[in-house]
Amino acid sequence: GATPVQNIGAYGVEIKDFIVNCTALDLNSGLEITFKNEDIKFGYRDSIFKNELKDKYFITSVTYRLYTxxxxxxxxxxxxxxxxxxxxxxxxxxxxxxxxxxxxxLPDHKILGNAGSFFKNPIVENKVAKNLIKQYPEIPTYDAEKGKTKLAAGWLIDQCGLKGYKMVSGAAVHEKQALVIINNGVQSGKHIADLAEFVAKTVHDKFGIALEPEVKIL
Ligand SMILES: Cc1cc2nc3c(=O)[nH]c(=O)nc-3n(C[C@H](O)[C@H](O)[C@H](O)COP(=O)(O)OP(=O)(O)OC[C@H]3O[C@@H](n4cnc5c(N)ncnc54)[C@H](O)[C@@H]3O)c2cc1C
Structure with missing residues (x-):
């Protein structure tokens, strides 16, 4: 159910390229309808189910087309x-x-609580990326939609010296992957949110890039 909601993906591949359609129950009327791939309005970790149809449908089935x-x-x-x-x-x-x-x-979530990638990889205008490349020639960049470039949030966090950064609360940036925030015994979700805010602010101060959480904060 979560795959069309979030358009999950990794390593340059997104699930939207394999979803044919999904069926979903309208939580108001109880009617089941079919959404074709193009109806789902997929974006980077995004879909219609996170925007105009947020909390309105329960996905009951997804049809995938896989390739041999x-x-x-x-x-x-x-x-x-x-x-x-x-x-x-x-x-x-x-x-x-x-x-x-x-x-x-990635840490094993059965041992160290985590939600995978905490932040989305920022997508910026090409001219912003070009300026960053001038300053940091080694910065990893990836093609995104027309006129835009995807940056690696993990790299930006790492460059701020935050990989492995630990707060007294037990919230920490994972030592092997800066994009992952781990729960090493926090007492409250607020401690995770505090660390996330600190990381985003530090990256913004250094690079002028706003990090947006990939996780849903309740
Ligand atoms: C260690 C780790 C690594 C990860 N790596 C990646 C990665 O590489 N790439 C990536 O994209 N994500 C990654 N994630 C995040 C992952 O995509 C999500 O955790 C996953 O999609 C959530 O699936 P879930 O079944 O647990 O859904 P949930 O967390 O239960 O739900 C996710 C959202 O979808 C909604 N939802 C779920 N089911 C339905 C349904 N049937 N109908 C309507 N809404 C529904 C929920 O309300 C919620 O808003 C990672 C997470 C972890 C913990």
Whole structure:
């Protein structure tokens, strides 16, 4: 149910490219309707279910179309290098490479509470990205929609020296992946929100870029 809500994705691939349609129950009328892919208005970690239809529908089924062969997307992060270690590029080796990278960077939520990526990767106008590249030639950038560039929020946080940053409350930035905030014994959700606010402010002060939470804060 959450996949069309959030348009989940990782390593340059988004679920919107595989969803044919979904059925959902209108919580007012009780009627079930079908949303075609184009009706869902997918965006980066975004859909109609997070905007004009927020809290109005319960998704009851999703139809995915999967491919047995497809152009492999290995341009993200260290995927290419990891695939090389495993053999010839194929759906199987790319899948395993991404699992290996994630296992090496992401904390196990059964041991250390976390919500995965805490912030969205910011999407900025190309001219903003160009200015940043001038100042920081090593900054990772990715193509986004026309005229825009996607930046890596984790890199921005890391450059502020916040990877592994711990607050006395027990909220901390994960030491292997700066985009993940972990719960190391906090007493209240407010402690996580306080750290998130501090991280966003620090990144804004250094780069002038506003970080937006990917998680839903209740
Ligand atoms: C360790 C970790 C790593 C992660 N990595 C990634 C990643 O790489 N990429 C990424 O995109 N996300 C990532 N996430 C976030 C992940 O996408 C979400 O946690 C996941 O989609 C939530 O699925 P869920 O079934 O737990 O949904 P929930 O958290 O239960 O729900 C998510 C939202 O969808 C709504 N929802 C759920 N089901 C339905 C339904 N049937 N009908 C209507 N609304 C519904 C909920 O109300 C809520 O607003 C990660 C999370 C963790 C903990």
């Amino acid at each position: 062969s497809r152009e492999l997307n290995m341009n993200y992060g260290s995927v290419k290098e990891e695939v090389k270690k495993l053999g010839e590029p194929s759906l199987k080796t790319v899948r395993q490479a991404i699992i290996n990278i994630r296992n090496s960077k």
